[in-house]
Amino acid sequence: GAGVSQSPSNKVTEKGKDVELRCDPISGHTALYWYRQSLGQGLEFLIYFQGNSAPDKSGLPSDRFSAERTGGSVSTLTIQRTQQEDSAVYLCASSSGLSGANVLTFGAGSRLTVL
Amino acid sequence: AQSVTQLGSHVSVSEGALVLLRCNYSSSVPPYLFWYVQYPNQGLQLLLKYTSAATLVKGINGFEAEFKKSETSFHLTKPSAHMSDAAEYFCAVNVDQGAQKLVFGQGTRLTINP
Numbered sequence: 001g002a003g004v005s006q007s008p009s010n011k012v013t014e015k016g017k018d019v020e021l022r023c024d025p026i027s028g029h030t031a032l033y034w035y036r037q038s039l040g041q042g043l044e045f046l047i048y049f050q051g052n053s054a055p056d057k058s059g060l061p062s063d064r065f066s067a068e069r070t071g072g073s074v075s076t077l078t079i080q081r082t083q084q085e086d087s088a089v090y091l092c093a094s095s096s097g098l099s100g101a102n103v104l105t106f107g108a109g110s111r112l113t114v115l
Numbered sequence: 116a117q118s119v120t121q122l123g124s125h126v127s128v129s130e131g132a133l134v135l136l137r138c139n140y141s142s143s144v145p146p147y148l149f150w151y152v153q154y155p156n157q158g159l160q161l162l163l164k165y166t167s168a169a170t171l172v173k174g175i176n177g178f179e180a181e182f183k184k185s186e187t188s189f190h191l192t193k194p195s196a197h198m199s200d201a202a203e204y205f206c207a208v209n210v211d212q213g214a215q216k217l218v219f220g221q222g223t224r225l226t227i228n229p
Contacts, residue, residue, distance in 0.1 A: 048214055091159070093159075
C-alpha cells in the first residue's frame with residue numbers, strides 16, 4: 001500500500017480482555033516495528049521484525065504482550081488480559097531494510113483504552 | 116544507555132519568528148539522530164536526520180538542525196514560523212547499526228501565535 005495502515009484506529013476494552021492490533025506495512029518493506037506512545041512513558045520501542053522473524057523483543061513490557069508477522073507483511077500485536085496501564089497509542093512503522101540510518105514510515109496508530 | 120532530553124515541553128512563538136527546539140542526547144557511540152513531527156491524530160513524520168555526513172542537516176518545511184558533538188546537541192530551527200508548523204516535535208537517537216530502535220525525547224509541543 002501507499003502508507004502504513006493500522007486497525008482499529010480506536011479500541012475501547014474492559015480490563016482483562018484480550019485485544020489484537022493489526023499493522024499492514026508499506027509493500028516491499030522488510031522491516032516492521034511496533035512502538036507505544038503513552039502519557040506516562042512517552043514513545044517506547046516494543047519489538048521489530050525482519051521478515052517474519054523478531055530478532056529483538058526486548059521492549060515488550062510483559063509476557064502478556066506478543067506479536068507475530070506472517071508472509072513478511074501484516075503484523076499483529078496481541079495484548080492478553082489487558083490492564084489499565086496498557087492504555088496508549090500503539091504505533092507501527094516500516095522501513096525498506098535494516099540499517100540504523102533508515103527512515104521509518106509510521107502509521108497513524110491504534111488508540112487503546114482499557115476501562 | 117542512550118537517552119534524549121528535549122528542553123521545554125511547550126514552546127510558543129509568533130508567526131514569522133524564529134523557531135528553536137532544543138535536543139540533547141547521551142550516547143556512548145556515534146549516534147544517528149532524527150527529528151520527527153506529529154500532527155494531531157496522525158503518525159510521526161520524519162523532518163530530518165543526521166547520519167554522520169554533514170553536521171548541518173536540512174529537512175522538509177524549511178527546518179534544519181545542527182549536530183554539535185562537543186555539546187551533544189541536535190537543536191531544530193526554522194527562521195520563520197508558519198501557522199502550519201503547530202504540532203508536536205520529537206527528537207530521537209539510534210545507536211543500533213542494524214535496526215531502528217529509536218529512543219525518543221518527551222516531545223515539545225509548538226504553538227504558533229498569529
